[in-house]
Amino acid sequence: MAKGTGINPASARRAVARKLAMQALYRWQINASPWQDVVNEFAADEEMRKADRGYFNQLVTDICGGSEALDTALAGFMDRKPTELDPVERAVLWVGAHELKSAPDVPYRVVINEAVGLAKRFGATDSHKFVNAVLDAAARELRPQEH
Numbered sequence: 460m461a462k463g464t465g466i467n468p469a470s471a472r473r474a475v476a477r478k479l480a481m482q483a484l485y486r487w488q489i490n491a492s493p494w495q496d497v498v499n500e501f502a503a504d505e506e507m508r509k510a511d512r513g514y515f516n517q518l519v520t521d522i523c524g525g526s527e528a529l530d531t532a533l534a535g536f537m538d539r540k541p542t543e544l545d546p547v548e549r550a551v552l553w554v555g556a557h558e559l560k561s562a563p564d565v566p567y568r569v570v571i572n573e574a575v576g577l578a579k580r581f582g583a584t585d586s587h588k589f590v591n592a593v594l595d596a597a598a599r600e601l602r603p604q605e606h
Contacts, residue, residue: 483519575594
């Protein structure tokens with residue numbers, strides 16, 4: 460646990476990695492370029508020293524390579540197309556959906572909490588409610604044993 464915070468240092472490093480990955484995915488949507496360039500660009504970010512760099516790299520690599528499949532999976536839980544989402548919401552949902560599908564070591568409640576926190580911090584006024592609803596529905600399908 461980090462001193463006085465009640466937060467496990469490894470969890471804190473992963474939270475920073477998620478935040479940076481969300482920002483990298485936002486950047487990748489806004490200014491199309493090879494995902495490798497985005498990873499290299501964010502490697503120089505001063506916050507990267509606080510992040511789990513391997514987790515960041517894995518998130519960005521897997522999500523950029525599988526964004527269409529993630530969009531397809533998410534589409535069933537939304538009332539609009541993923542391509543119509545705000546880029547922040549879409550990036551947050553990609554991270555959350557990827558973790559629900561590919562990171563069984565991360566409890567679904569943590570995935571949703573982290574995503575909602577990112578949406579509150581970076582998204583539009585009520586985007587956190589939308590993110591919460593979509594990821595909760597996805598968790599029911601992808602992780603029925605936890606729900």
